Amino acid sequence: MEGSNETCVYKNKDAPVEARVKDLLSRMTLPEKIGQMTQIERVVTTPPVITDNFIGSVLNGGGSWPFEDAKTSDWADMIDGYQNAALASRLGIPIIYGIDAVHGNNNVYGATIFPHNIGLGATRDADLIRRVGAATALEVRACGAHWAFAPCVAALRDPRWGRSYESYSEDPDIICELSSLVSGLQGEPPKEHPNGYPFLAGRNNVVACAKHFVGDGGTDKGINEGNTIVSYEELEKIHLAPYLNCLAQGVSTVMASYSSWNGSKLHSDYFLLTELLKQKLGFKGFVISDWEALERLSEPFGSNYRNCVKISVNAGVDMVMVPFKYEQFIKDLTDLVESGEVTMSRIDDAVERILRVKFVAGLFEHPLTDRSLLGTVGCKEHRELARESVRKSLVLLKNGTNSEKPFLPLDRNVKRILVTGTHADDLGYQCGGWTKAWFGLSGRITIGN
Numbered sequence: 001m002e003g004s005n006e007t008c009v010y011k012n013k014d015a016p017v018e019a020r021v022k023d024l025l026s027r028m029t030l031p032e033k034i035g036q037m038t039q040i041e042r043v044v045t046t047p048p049v050i051t052d053n054f055i056g057s058v059l060n061g062g063g064s065w066p067f068e069d070a071k072t073s074d075w076a077d078m079i080d081g082y083q084n085a086a087l088a089s090r091l092g093i094p095i096i097y098g099i100d101a102v103h104g105n106n107n108v109y110g111a112t113i114f115p116h117n118i119g120l121g122a123t124r125d126a127d128l129i130r131r132v133g134a135a136t137a138l139e140v141r142a143c144g145a146h147w148a149f150a151p152c153v154a155a156l157r158d159p160r161w162g163r164s165y166e167s168y169s170e171d172p173d174i175i176c177e178l179s180s181l182v183s184g185l186q187g188e189p190p191k192e193h194p195n196g197y198p199f200l201a202g203r204n205n206v207v208a209c210a211k212h213f214v215g216d217g218g219t220d221k222g223i224n225e226g227n228t229i230v231s232y233e234e235l236e237k238i239h240l241a242p243y244l245n246c247l248a249q250g251v252s253t254v255m256a257s258y259s260s261w262n263g264s265k266l267h268s269d270y271f272l273l274t275e276l277l278k279q280k281l282g283f284k285g286f287v288i289s290d291w292e293a294l295e296r297l298s299e300p301f302g303s304n305y306r307n308c309v310k311i312s313v314n315a316g317v318d319m320v321m322v323p324f325k326y327e328q329f330i331k332d333l334t335d336l337v338e339s340g341e342v343t344m345s346r347i348d349d350a351v352e353r354i355l356r357v358k359f360v361a362g363l364f365e366h367p368l369t370d371r372s373l374l375g376t377v378g379c380k381e382h383r384e385l386a387r388e389s390v391r392k393s394l395v396l397l398k399n400g401t402n403s404e405k406p407f408l409p410l411d412r413n414v415k416r417i418l419v420t421g422t423h424a425d426d427l428g429y430q431c432g433g434w435t436k437a438w439f440g441l442s443g444r445i446t447i448g449n
Contacts, residue, residue, distance in 0.1 A: 013365050020364075021355045025348060027091060033351045034333050036093065037313075039288070041323035042066075042078070047085030053330060054089055056354055057147075057319060058082050059098040060107065061291060062438030069109045072143045072377045076369040079144030083367050094367040096207065096358055098147040098288075102166065104132075104386070105139040105148075105377070106435045110447045112139060112382040113431050117152060117178075119393035121168035126180040132389060133184020135382045137206045142373035146361060147207040149255060151181040153242035154212065160222030165432060167217050175242040182208045182249040189250040203370055207361050210246040212257035212290060214272060215239040225258035225296070235261060244281070252285040252357045256317060258296055267293045273316030286318035286353035294320060294329075306332040310341050318350035378447060 009015050009023035025033075035054025042060045049055065058079075066078045079097050086095040105111040114120070114132050123129070133151075140148050153175050156167035168178045183189070185208040218239055219226030228239070243254070256273065257266040266272060267289060277283045289312065297308040305325075309332045312320070322329050336342040358364065376382065400406040410417075423429040428436075428445040436445045 011364070017356060017359045020359050021352055024091065024093070024355055025352060028351070030334065030337060030344075030347070031330075032089075032091065032093075033347050034330055034337075036351050036354050037319050037333070037347070038326050038330060039098070039319050039321045039323065040326045042082075044324055044326065045082055047081065047088075049326075050082055050085040050095065051089050053326065054093070055086070055095060055326070056093070057096045057098060059321065059323065061323065062100055062107065062434060063436065065107065065109075065436075072108055072110065072139075072374055073371075075108060075143035075145070076371065076374070077144075080368050083144075087367060093355075094358060094363040096147050096354075096361070096363060097145045098149055098209075099140060099143075099145045100150075100434060100438075101136050101140050101145075101148040101206075102150045102152065102434045103432075104136050105143060105145075106431070108139070108143050108377070109436070109445075110378045111143075112136075112378050112386050113435060113446065113448060114386050115389050115393045116165045116432055116434075117168045118156075118165045120389060121174060121178060122395050123389065123392040124174065124177075125392055126177045128389060128392060129178050130180040130184040131385060133181040133208075134187075134204075135184075135376075135385055137185045137187075138204055138373055138376040139378075139382070140206045141204060141370065142377050144369040145206070146363060147209065147253070148185055149209045149211065150185065151179060151208070151246075152211050153179055153246060154217030155238050155242070157218040157238070158222030161217060161219065162222075162224050163216075164222075166434075170217075172238050172241040176245040179210075179242050179245040179249065182210070182246050182251045186250060186252065203362065203366050204373070205361075207252045207357060208246075209253040209255050209288065210243055210251045211255035212259070213254050213266065213277065213287075214243065214257060215261050215266075216257040216259045219259050227260045227263060229262055243277075247281060247283060252361065253288055254283065254285065255288050255290055256293065258290050258293055265297055267297055267317060268311045268315050270315045278316060284353070285357050286350065287316055288319045289317045289321045291321050291323060306336065309333055310336050313342055313350070314346060318353050 010020040032054040036056035038055055039057035039059055040055055042058055042064055045058050066074050082095055099107055103116050104114045106113055120129055152166040154167045155172050155175055156164050156170045168175045185206050187202055187205040215228035215235055218228040220229050259266060273287055294308040294312050297311060309329060320329060337347060399408055426442050427448055428440060428442040433440040
């Protein structure tokens with residue numbers, strides 16, 4: 001590792017964040033910068049891959065685990081192994097590990113599972129959602145991860161959308177109120193914002209991610225990854241509004257959507273990602289792509305992956321969720337910079353944003369897992385919070401009519417109640433999607449009742 005704490009401003013925890021970012025950026029080579037913009041999946045990750053390519057981030061997709069029913073400590077061992085490889089690189093820049101903890105740390109066996117957003121939306125309880133975020137953050141940090149890809153703040157406009165359960169509501173006002181998950185995950189933003197950046201993490205917090213920017217819940221006919229056909233005024237009023245609340249809470253990352261706005265793919269939309277989000281709204285964090293999203297650009301922009309990289313990075317994507325073809329991505333982006341098709345100023349802007357988040361998240365000071373948090377995973381307090389969330393999320397659609405006997409309250413003389421159907425006694429089905437796997441699984445996939 002280069003230099004000492006005395007000579008390297010970026011290693012000085014008491015130095016201003018922007019001074020640390022500027023100092024570290026000035027020391028970085030082009031390969032080191034492009035490495036920071038690269039996020040890879042854990043199945044292709046080894047210590048040499050991280051060290052040799054200066055990888056900035058690792059994630060696991062839904063259904064990707066160290067091994068079946070791995071305990072939290074196993075996750076921590078794996079992630080700390082990756083982190084030690086990053087710390088062994090020339091500049092010692094830590095990785096940021098991301099996980100789809102969208103209703104609890106739902107990929108990890110034994111973690112507390114909370115209702116999905118569609119259920120939490122029915123509670124109309126912003127403080128409850130904040131507490132769910134805080135509990136989730138503890139269980140994410142316990143497994144060594146630093147970043148939760150949540151909350152989804154999509155405004156559901158057509159229930160045919162297959163990801164409806166990931167939306168709090170069709171009403172943007174309700175979504176705005178329940179975006180309090182950001183403060184639960186990241187911690188309450190300080191009243192004084194050093195360097196204009198509001199998120200200062202503690203060791204019990206994680207980086208949050210508002211997604212999917214923007215309009216993913218409003219696609220025509222509810223088609224997933226489809227086209228949201230609305231005016232800018234309607235986009236702003238319905239779909240953009242929740243992001244303003246997330247930004248006010250200091251959300252550190254924003255994930256671009258697979259979907260399009262009036263035919264323009266979000267991952268290629270310079271106006272929305274750069275002019276609106278970064279310049280007009282003043283977002284100082286970084287934009288992350290969705291899973292293999294650059295491949296989704298191949299239809300409108302041709303099958304040339306290099307061209308997809310060029311268009312997406314120039315539009316304002318700062319970190320690319322590759323997740324497997326990292327060698328091709330690094331090669332193509334390097335070539336694009338050397339040819340002048342992607343400017344060095346665009347690279348520096350992306351890397352500045354990534355480093356800024358890493359500094360304010362405390363990763364340089366606390367890169368490894370705090371093993372004292374292991375006891376929080378699935379603990380009694382979090383289980384009770386999950387039960388409270390379930391109770392408050394229950395909705396009675398109909399309780400009879402004036403001419404019918406109401407279903408509730410139940411007659412005290414009733415001895416038995418029949419609960420039937422495939423979901424009646426199936427823990428996996430009741431947990432739903434994004435539980436151990438993206439689409440969810442049946443059976444006793446985790447601990448619970």
